[in-house]
Amino acid sequence: MSRPTATWSLAAVAASALALAASMAMPSPAMAQGSxxxxxxxxxxxxxxxxxxxxxxxxxxxKGLCDKLFDAGPDLQLIPRLATExxxxxxxxxxxxxxxxxxxxxxxxxxxxxxxxxxxDRARTLPESLRxxxxxxxxxxxxxxxxxxxxxxxxxDATLLSQLADRAGMMMSPASLSGDVAARxxxxxxxxxxxxxxxxxxxLEKFADHWEAANYSFDRVIYRSIPDTTxxxxxxxxxxxxxxxxxxxxxxxxxxxxxxxxxxxxxGLGYQGITLNLANGDAANTPFGKxxxxxxxxxxxxxxxxxxxxxxxxxxxxxxxxxxxxSPYYRKDIPVPGRDVAKARALLREAGVTAPLKLEAMITNxxxxxxxxxxxxxxxxxxxxxxxxxxxxxxxxxxxQQQGRFQLSRVGWSGRxxxxxxxxxxxxxxxxxxxxxxxNAEMDRLLNAARAVYDPVERKKLYDAAQDIxxxxxxxxxxxxxxxxxxxxxxxxxxxxxxxxxxxxxxxxRQ
Amino acid sequence: xxxxxLNRLLIAIPTLLIVSLFVFALxxxxxxxxxxxxxxxxxxxxxxxxxxAIYRMDDPIIMQxxxxxxQVVQGEFGRSLRTxxxxxxxxxxxxxxxxQLAAASMLVALAIGLxxxxxxxxxxxxxxxxxxxxxxxxxxxxxxxxxxxVMILVFAVELRWLPASGYVPFFSDPLGALETLVMPAFxxxxxxxxxxxxxxxxxxxxxxxxxxxxxxxxxxxxERVVINKHxxxxxxxxxxxxxxxxxxxxxxxxxxxxxxxxxPGFGKLIVDAVFNRDYGVVQGVVLCTAVGFIGMNxxxxxxxxxxxPRLRGR
Numbered sequence: 023m024s025r026p027t028a029t030w031s032l033a034a035v036a037a038s039a040l041a042l043a044a045s046m047a048m049p050s051p052a053m054a055q056g057s058x059x060x061x062x063x064x065x066x067x068x069x070x071x072x073x074x075x076x077x078x079x080x081x082x083x084x085k086g087l088c089d090k091l092f093d094a095g096p097d098l099q100l101i102p103r104l105a106t107e108x109x110x111x112x113x114x115x116x117x118x119x120x121x122x123x124x125x126x127x128x129x130x131x132x133x134x135x136x137x138x139x140x141x142x143d144r145a146r147t148l149p150e151s152l153r154x155x156x157x158x159x160x161x162x163x164x165x166x167x168x169x170x171x172x173x174x175x176x177x178x179d180a181t182l183l184s185q186l187a188d189r190a191g192m193m194m195s196p197a198s199l200s201g202d203v204a205a206r207x208x209x210x211x212x213x214x215x216x217x218x219x220x221x222x223x224x225x226l227e228k229f230a231d232h233w234e235a236a237n238y239s240f241d242r243v244i245y246r247s248i249p250d251t252t253x254x255x256x257x258x259x260x261x262x263x264x265x266x267x268x269x270x271x272x273x274x275x276x277x278x279x280x281x282x283x284x285x286x287x288x289x290g291l292g293y294q295g296i297t298l299n300l301a302n303g304d305a306a307n308t309p310f311g312k313x314x315x316x317x318x319x320x321x322x323x324x325x326x327x328x329x330x331x332x333x334x335x336x337x338x339x340x341x342x343x344x345x346x347x348x349s350p351y352y353r354k355d356i357p358v359p360g361r362d363v364a365k366a367r368a369l370l371r372e373a374g375v376t377a378p379l380k381l382e383a384m385i386t387n388x389x390x391x392x393x394x395x396x397x398x399x400x401x402x403x404x405x406x407x408x409x410x411x412x413x414x415x416x417x418x419x420x421x422x423q424q425q426g427r428f429q430l431s432r433v434g435w436s437g438r439x440x441x442x443x444x445x446x447x448x449x450x451x452x453x454x455x456x457x458x459x460x461x462n463a464e465m466d467r468l469l470n471a472a473r474a475v476y477d478p479v480e481r482k483k484l485y486d487a488a489q490d491i492x493x494x495x496x497x498x499x500x501x502x503x504x505x506x507x508x509x510x511x512x513x514x515x516x517x518x519x520x521x522x523x524x525x526x527x528x529x530x531x532r533q
Numbered sequence: 534x535x536x537x538x539l540n541r542l543l544i545a546i547p548t549l550l551i552v553s554l555f556v557f558a559l560x561x562x563x564x565x566x567x568x569x570x571x572x573x574x575x576x577x578x579x580x581x582x583x584x585x586a587i588y589r590m591d592d593p594i595i596m597q598x599x600x601x602x603x604q605v606v607q608g609e610f611g612r613s614l615r616t617x618x619x620x621x622x623x624x625x626x627x628x629x630x631x632x633q634l635a636a637a638s639m640l641v642a643l644a645i646g647l648x649x650x651x652x653x654x655x656x657x658x659x660x661x662x663x664x665x666x667x668x669x670x671x672x673x674x675x676x677x678x679x680x681x682x683v684m685i686l687v688f689a690v691e692l693r694w695l696p697a698s699g700y701v702p703f704f705s706d707p708l709g710a711l712e713t714l715v716m717p718a719f720x721x722x723x724x725x726x727x728x729x730x731x732x733x734x735x736x737x738x739x740x741x742x743x744x745x746x747x748x749x750x751x752x753x754x755x756e757r758v759v760i761n762k763h764x765x766x767x768x769x770x771x772x773x774x775x776x777x778x779x780x781x782x783x784x785x786x787x788x789x790x791x792x793x794x795x796x797p798g799f800g801k802l803i804v805d806a807v808f809n810r811d812y813g814v815v816q817g818v819v820l821c822t823a824v825g826f827i828g829m830n831x832x833x834x835x836x837x838x839x840x841x842p843r844l845r846g847r
Contacts, residue, residue, distance in 0.1 A: 066805065069617045076573025149587055155577040204617040220616055220623055221805060222700065222797030246699075248795045252682060253698065257795070260689040260697040417565030417810055424569065424576070436574060447575070454577055 057241035059514075059532075061525060062254045062266035066221045066247035069204040072192035073144060073151045078436060078523065079247070082267065084192060085524045086226050086243050088209035091119065091138070092187035094439045096520050098291075098349055100183055104133065104193055104210070110476055114178040119186075121169045126231045127195035128214040135165040140196040142173070145189075153190040155454070157182075178474035180481065184440035212238045212527060221247060237528040258283065258509055264532065265510035265517065267525065271334040271390075277509050286508045288519045289339060291346050291437025292444070296383065296430050296499040301459035303426030309375045310429060311458075316379070317496040319369035323405035324398055325361035326501055333393050338502040343489065344435075344444040346503055348521040350478060351441040351485045356493070366405035377406030383430035384422060387413045391432055394501075423457045431457070434504060439522065441485055442473055449488065449497055460497035537834060545827045552823040553605075553816065557598050560807075560815050567614055567810030588614070601816065611813035615806075620817040623802065628821070630700050631798040634721070634791075635783035637714045639776065641722025642729055645672075647772070649726070650733025654768075655760060657738060665730060672727035677720050681793035684716045698795035717794040721787050725779050732775050736768040743767075766840055773836045781829035785822040 067080035072088055075081070091105040102108075107120040125133035142163045145153040159179040164172045173182070185191065198208040207215050212234065213226035224245045228238060246263065248254040251270035255277060257263045269277055269285065278285045298317060299306040309316045326340030342359070345352045370377060385395040395411045402409050409430075414422070423431045435455075437444055446469045447455035451462075465488055472484040492498070506523040516529035568584045569576060585591055589600070604611060610620035646669075653665040689697035695716055701709035740746060741764055749759045788800035799818055806814035 066616075068615050071617065074617070076571065149583050152573050152575065152577070152580055154580065155575060202617070219626060219797055220613075220618060221627075221801045222795070246795065248698065250792055253685065253793055253795065256682070256685045256690050257697045260685070260693060262689075262697050262699070415565065415808070417567075417570050417808065418563075420569050420576070421565050454575060 057239075059240040059243045059265075059527070059530060060263045061243065061245050062248045062257055062263040063245050064247075064249060064251070064254070064268045066249075067224065067245075070207045070215070070218065070224070071204040072189040072194070072207075072209075073148055073153050074204065075189060076152055079245075079267075081189065082523075082525050083224055083226075083245050084189065084209075084211070086213040086527050087207060087211045087215060088192040088194065089125070089211045090187065090189075090193065091121075091191035092183060094184070094187050094520065094522055096288075096348065096518075098439050098521065100187055104138075104191075105186070108183065114474070114476060115175050117173040117175065117182060118166065119171050119173070121171065122233065123169055125210055125233050127193075127198075127210045128208045128229055129195045129197060130231075131195050131197060133193060133210050134168050135171045136168075137196045138171050138193060139163040139165055140199060141193050142171075142190075144199055153185075156185040156188075156190045178476070180473055180476050181440045181442045184438065184443075187439055213243055216242075223247070234528065239531045240527070243527065255509065258511065261511070263511075264514045265508060265525070267506075267508050267523070269507040269509045271337040271507070274337050274507055275335065282512055284510050284512050284514075286506075286510065286517060286519045287337075288506050288521055288523075289347050290504040290506050290523055291348075291439065291521050292435045292504040293341055293344060293346075293437070293500050293502065294338075294432075294434035294504055295501050296432050297423060297428075297457055298497065298499060299426060299429050299431075299458045300497060301461065302457060305426055305429055306459070308381070308429060309373060309379060310381055313373045313375075314495050315369045315373040316375055317499070319366040319373070319405060320402055320407060321496060321499055322359065322362045322366040322369070323402040323407065324499075324501070325401055326358055327360070328401075329394065329397055330502060332397055333390065334502070337507065338505055340501065341503045342493070342500045344448070344492075344498070344500060345441055345485075346437060346521055349441060351482055353486065353489055356489075361401070363405050370406050375406070378403070378408035379406060380408045380410070381429050382410045382412055383432060384412050384414050384419050384428050385432045386416050386419055395432060426457070426459070428457075430499075437504065437521075441481070442469070445469060445485070445488065445492075446473065449492060456497075458497060460495070462491060462495065462497075465491050534835065534838060538831060541827070541831045541834065545824075548827060549820065549823055553602065553820055554598065556816055556819045557601070558594070560810070560812055561594055561597075563807075563810065565810055567812060570809050571614055601813075605820070610817040613806075613814050614811045615809045615814075620813045623814060624817055624821050627797060627799050627802050627818075629702065630796060631784055631800075633700075633703055633710070634714065634717060634787065634796055634798055635780060637718035638721035638725065638783055638787070639780050641718045642725035642779070643776070645722065645726035646729025647733055650730040650772075651737055651760070651765065653730065653734040654737030654741060662734075665734075669727035669730040672723040672730075675723075676789075677724060677787070678789045678793055680723070681716065681720045681790060684720065685793070688716060698793075700796050700798075713794075713796075717787075717790050717796060720793075721783065721790050725783075728775060728779065729772060732772050733768065736771045737764060740764045740768040769840055770837060773840065774833055777829040777833035777836070781826040784825040784829070 063079045063082065065077060065079045067083050068077045069075050072084055089104050091103060093101045093103050095101050104122050104125060105119045106122050109118050121135060121138060127133060145151055146157040146160055159175050159177055159182060160173050161176045162174045164174060166172050193210055194203060195208040212229055212232045214229045216225040216227045218224045226243045228241050248257060251273060254266045255273050258266050274285060277283050300311045330336055330338050330340050340358045343353055343356065383395060385391040392413060399409045399411060419431060422428050435444060447453040449460060450466050450469050468484050468488040472481050475481045506519060508519055510517055513533045515531050515533055518526060568581045571584055572580045612619055613623060649665040649669065653662040656662050685697045688695045696713050699713050701713050703710040746759060746764050749763050785799060788804050791798045791800040803815060803818045
């Protein structure tokens with residue numbers, strides 16, 4: 023054996039490791055820029071199976087990959103996609119949906135009523151499906167003719183069609199349903215799946231046989247997951263990305279000042295707020311959980327406009343409602359009240375509370391939540407609340423919240439197209455998101471009734487009445503509407519941002 | 534040497550078992566339910582119960598451990614709870630990325646640290662020594678995250694000389710790989726170079742004070758020969774130990790650097806997996822990292838013998 027010098031032997035180890043890495047290398051990523059649209063995502067999507075998926079970024083990818091029966095417009099009204107016409111029977115127990123003809127899946131199979139039935143049946147019966155609760159009212163799916171299905175319901179359900187405007191209404195090739203859908207999703211969207219490298223990229227390629235192919239100008243779409251907001255913006259500025267989703271509030275001004283970038287904003291469907299423990303275990307046994315006046319005092323002590331100014335540089339509009347401004351159910355007659363410390367103190371006195379009232383709030387361990395928590399802490403202190411902050415990792419926070427080991431918990435909700443999704447799980451007795459165990463029989467009656475009413479005018483009356491109760495009893499405290507700030511290169515045109523925060527690829531062009 | 538390798542491999546088996554048991558127990562002790570995360574924003578209790586049953590999470594933890602171990606022995610690491618992808622496939626996907634980054638960073642670290650350490654020792658107390666020490670200290674003090682962002686802003690956003698992020702396999706596009714590697718390898722390597730420089734310096738100083746070096750000088754040998762052939766060879770033993778440990782750590786993933794430069798390596802994989810309570814992925818990656826560490830230690834032992842033949846008979 024020859025004796026290389028020691029220095030060289032060390033260097034050789036590193037070099038041989040490099041060679042080993044090279045020999046194990048993955049195929050080259052398709053990064054050609056020409057007709058490729060490159061989008062920066064804040065997270066890596068989860069399973070690319072619409073029935074098992076749960077993430078917001080996953081829904082963004084599905085927008086290119088999988089067509090669905092309906093879409094939602096900017097005013098949250100349903101828009102036909104794979105469904106062309108729909109109607110409810112007189113008793114409201116059957117929804118009949120006509121399907122778009124001449125639609126093909128990426129494997130060449132035709133989309134028809136049998137395929138739609140197979141998909142909806144899978145979504146509502148697959149054990150791992152997260153769509154089962156969304157389609158819980160569907161009793162059966164019947165094929166009326168090759169291009170018509172009828173959904174037989176167990177009870178009237180005004181939320182059903184909006185569920186079909188999301189992942190529950192996405193259609194995959196029936197032949198693919200028995201295989202590993204997440205590994206290679208075969209849908210009928212404008213782009214088909216090419217490859218995925220977890221934590222790095224998802225590559226889609228244009229589907230030439232799509233029924234609306236002419237509206238899609240890019241040959242490829244690459245979704246890259248870049249969690250750090252500064253880095254994501256740097257990638258957009260350096261030209262490595264054409265657009266990014268979720269610009270940080272602190273970056274909005276500098277991006278707006280950059281002539282090569284365009285910042286697009288819309289209020290989202292959801293909100294950020296504070297979940298309050300009213301009756302979940304021992305932690306709820308405080309004046310705060312038991313007396314609505316104490317909660318009202320807490321809310322009055324918060325200056326939402328200042329939060330918007332200090333924490334979010336005027337990018338996050340304050341709210342005290344669960345519905346977004348784009349929703350027809352939003353109450354324009356209810357303004358966000360200003361801060362009133364004197365009234366808050368008076369309410370506390372009226373409730374017989376001796377200040378300071380000690381409380382603990384869980385916050386998620388990220389810089390924005392920490393800042394938000396500290397601002398609220400300082401504000402409510404003046405009104406007589408001694409608020410302690412407990413910073414937690416999100417999974418642990420969720421568990422503690424569900425198990426009632428909390429008094430206040432700073433969380434939000436991404437929002438749903440239908441108003442039901444933003445209130446029913448939170449305000450009804452036993453609701454899936456009702457971690458504070460709020461319970462009011464009249465509230466239950468109103469929200470359950472609203473689920474069964476198809477007429478929007480009648481529905482609004484029910485939601486208005488429910489909101490009146492919520493404004494008074496405060497089962498949850500709303501702070502601000504969750505807005506969407508996206509940034510694109512100025513060379514990219516045709517991007518329209520809807521309140522759902524999805525990236526619609528139709529009409530996008532690079533100049 | 535063969536005996537040494539065999540001995541080490543035998544010791545590796547119980548080590549890996551202990552590591553796997555420890556990681557398994559530790560992550561199950563973590564607060565938070567993976568299925569609460571997996572069930573999405575809706576957190577439908579029925580969905581959570583179904584998922585727990587499907588993944589047999591209600592079995593006693595020891596049963597879960599042995600079931601997992603049985604699978605691993607057969608080369609089956611399970612699937613990611615989050616994406617449904619096979620864990621082994623994920624590991625094999627990320628391993629070359631991590632090795633490529635680790636090797637390039639190590640090359641940078643050695644290229645800076647070794648010469649700087651030797652110069653600092655040979656010219657102890659001179660301006661060269663102080664300069665090398667100051668550079669080493671700054672390499673240690675500057676946070677990777679900050680340096681990475683600054684480099685991106687300067688070289689990618691302003692000058693547009695290098696891509697801001699990404700990973701390109703070396704064999705499929707060597708130039709592209711080098712372009713994407715320059716910044717992250719420098720960021721990681723500059724920090725490690727400081728360690729290597731300090732160790733090389735102190736080891737060299739000790740060796741240079743030893744009798745045999747004095748004898749070599751007394752024989753009238755050229756100073757360059759004394760340094761390169763006699764002193765450096767012995768001084769490198771602790772440096773090799775350090776370098777292999779550092780390389781092993783790099784193989785475990787450089788979380789912040791991977792995050793800043795969007796490199797899909799082990800670091801990002803394991804951090805995401807921990808936050809999502811993706812048990813299978815955490816277990817698979819930690820086991821794989823432990824194997825890497827054991828391999829690196831073995832490599833260090835072999836290198837000792839290559840560098841210092843006196844150790845061969847031991």
